Amino acid sequence: MSNVPRPAGLAIQKPRFFRAFYGLFLRDLRVLSRELGPFILRVGMQPLLFLFVFTFIMPRMAGGNPMAAGAGPAFGTVLLPGLMAVAIMFSGIAGVALPLSTEFGITREIDDRVMCPVPVWAVALEKVCFSALQSIVAALIVIPMAIWIPANPVYPDFHNWPLLVLVLVMSSLLAGAMGLAIGSTVNPKQIGLVFSIVVVPITFLGCVYYPWAYLQKIRWLQIAVLFNPIVYMSEGLRAAVTPGVNHMPVWAILLALSVFLVLLGRWGVKGFLKRVIS
């Protein structure tokens, strides 16, 4: 990024960059460690309740309940990757957008970190990476729940580890990038509003509760949701965790995840720079 005037500078620049980055990471880790309990509750509560209601309670009323009947015994299997995607998404928003909106606010707490000796975009990148770590934890927490809670246990099929790791990491980074974009472009006062009119709808329409292929009969929706990045998170996880269920081709998923990652990442970093440099 920065050209160093002294030739010797370049050699010492690299470790300095990583040390600063590592320092920022440690700071976030320290803050998170203080609220580990609330963090686990926050990321675990939603999938827990979801699985409990739809895969534990509902099947037991199968006789008279049309919804559970429609979902069928395989519903848990469909749901697992979807819930992982939701967990990733929400934790990305909670891990970046919410803290940023207070840190950009009247306290301007981000100042000291912005003043550290690395380019400002690196500070934004660290936020995204740290939130990705939280997202990964949040997604992994869903797996044991899906095994233990449902009436008919769901067994994820981890035969394609590299794909799982790749999709998990890319989805988590994407969620962080989205959090950065929202946190740095939205006025802190409106963050709640954006949450209900953007985050919740794209999550509900993110092919979380059904595979994308099942939308076939509602063609216009099937095409419209292609602009929704969450679709690729859930489809990607579906391909990696429950390959038996219908899913998009893997190349398309990875391509779309990369495109969204670049777009949202750029948008987020630009917004961040605009926020901290006047």
Add this chain to the structure above:
Amino acid sequence: MSDTIVQIQALTKVYEGKQRVTALDGVDLEVKQGEIFGLLGPNGAGKTTTIGICTTRTLPTSGQVKIAGIDVVGHPAQARRLIGVVPQYNTLDRSLTIFENIYFHCRYFGFSHALAKARSEELLEQFLLSERSKALPSQLSGGLAQRVQIARAIAHRPTVLFLDEPSAGLDPQSRIAMWTAVQGLRKDGITVVLTTHYMEEADELSDRVAVVDHGKLLALGTPQELKDAYGAQTIIHLKLRQAEGGEAVAQEMRQLKGVENAEVTGEGLRVFAGNVDGLLPAIIQTSSRLGLRDISITEPSLETVFIHLTGRDLRE
């Protein structure tokens, strides 16, 4: 000692927006290594903007700032290693304790765990904060928080420290503690650039001051030079028993060497002098005819220079 450490050249800043604001309009300044430099000006003069540009937080519209030869726009990350900043507002990390605020600041600058820990402990001790090291910023008074901010700003051993209104909102004790801290920094060889609205503070602390207004540099020099150049005068108030003949005595006073003006007041006379050395006996002698009963002297102040330069109008 006289190397230039901060070099500001033809600096302008225009904030675009609904209302175009020209915050800086061609400022040239040089701050020398090791000095305490005061930046004075009324509200909205452009002080924070100047500091913002020097500390890489604000981008100039045109012009250049170099810190120890490094262009802050071209190489901001490098420049940040050389500068410490105490902003106008409390920007302590609310999620971290006092100790951690300083410790992680050191880590951002590449200190190892052991070094960062040692440096934080050293600074907490130096700034008499050790007892509060586990407190959160929200539990500190304004004066303490300001001290933590200064400690944090110098933790990575910057060459230049920028302080934006470090004494705003501090009680007299905290202010004196802050002054002592700043003077201590000078002993450590740190160059300090500070803004303040307290003229006596600028006078006391600064080696040189600059007065800016409407984004332009109005005056630059040591406090004494400014007082000399902008006719800040010593005022000698004389209370006299006899009012009659005051005008004649005033007339006589004006002839004295060093006296610039003299006027009759309700109680006696007011004499304006550029330099009082050796003048007092003559004044006393001249005025004793009318029964001198009291004499008081007001030393020249930066405040009068400031008002003289920037006018009495209130700022928006």
